[in-house]
Amino acid sequence: MRTFYYVHTGHRIGLDRFRRAAAILNSLQDEDITLLTSDYRIAQVARDFGIEKSVGIDVVRNIPQISHNGDKLIFDSEEANPLMLEDMREYFSAFVRISDDENDTKSPKEFLISPYLKGEGICNCVAVDDGFFGDFEKSVELTYFFGDDDYEKDLEKHFDFIEDLKPNLQLGFYYFLDYEDMLKEKFADHFEFEEYDVMIKSTKILLTASPQAVLDSLAAGGKPIYFQREDYTRTFVPYFEKMNVPVIENYDKNQLLVIIETIENRKYEQIEQNSNKIAHFIKESLNL
Incomplete structure (x- = not known):
């Protein structure tokens, strides 16, 4: 009996679920x-994130091709319809689902992780x-991270949103090489994909759609x-509002400038360190 953890990733989806899985x-x-x-591409570099075993399976329907009836699964994706989810709950002996939807409901045959x-x-x-x-030294005033994917090159299309702010750029995993090179020319400085952790720890103000x-x-x-990117889910907006994280829509430049000018007065809520809580919950739920 084996345990699997499936995440939806890709050049139109980004890596948010993968980064969560790594944590x-x-x-x-x-x-x-x-x-x-x-x-397959992110599976090949998963070891760089401390993940020993990873397999690219192309589509969610291929999960049964690598697993067996009675195995255990942690599932982080919005791809599955209700019927597919019910089939998974029957197929796996234990099933943990991760959901960011505040209107979601838990099935009796699953365990759920939810904000x-x-x-x-x-x-x-x-x-x-x-x-x-x-407690990390903030040596970078402002960094712009559009996300790990930008298939439609929307960052370039809306460059005026941040141009005169002169932020550092965090490059994404799925950027095309020629697009990446062009973006590097537009920003005074940048972080490579592999420098994400350094960027997070050293950046004071992070403007991001991730x-x-x-x-x-x-x-x-x-x-x-x-x-809020137009092509990204809005599920985290209520949680960010609860944490007093400012939320911008429609590339509202005036709103952005006001937020930056007054950010020193903003009282962010403190996020909890939940790794032990999550680990205990998963072990107990999957009987590991």
Whole structure:
């Protein structure tokens, strides 16, 4: 009987779920868990994130091709419809689902990790790697992280949103090489994909469309600003509002300038260090 952890990733999806998985798996290093990703490229570099076993499976429907009936699964994706989810709950002997939807409901045949829901069989928390919690010197005033994906090159299309702010740029994993080279020319300085952790710890103000980056920045003592991409889910907006993280929509430049000018007066809520809580919940739920 084996344990798997599936995350939806890709050049139109980004890596937020993968980064969350890395944080959770780092708290479960004493367990034998294989990470399944929906693209092969990120699976090939998963070891750089401390993940020993990873396999790219292309699409969610391929999970049964590598697993067996009675295995255990942690599932982090919005791809599955209700029927597919019910089939998974029957196929696996234990099933943990991660959901960011405040309107979601827990099935009797699953365990749930959620920033919104509470109750029996639910772990109410968000996942952030322990390494981001600490007191770090903020040597970079402002960094712009559009996300790990930008297939439509929207960052370039909306460059005027941040141009005169002169931020550092955090490069994403799925950027095309020629696009990446062009972006480097537009910014005075940048962080490579591999320097994400350094960026999070050293950046004072992080302007980002990545929900996980917002959480990581909060843990590291930064002052994140979340802007809602049109192609990204809105599920984290209520949670960010609860944490007093400013949220920007429609590339509202005037709103951004006001937020930056007054950010020293903003009282962010403190994020909890939940790694032990999540690890205990998963071990208990999956009987590991």
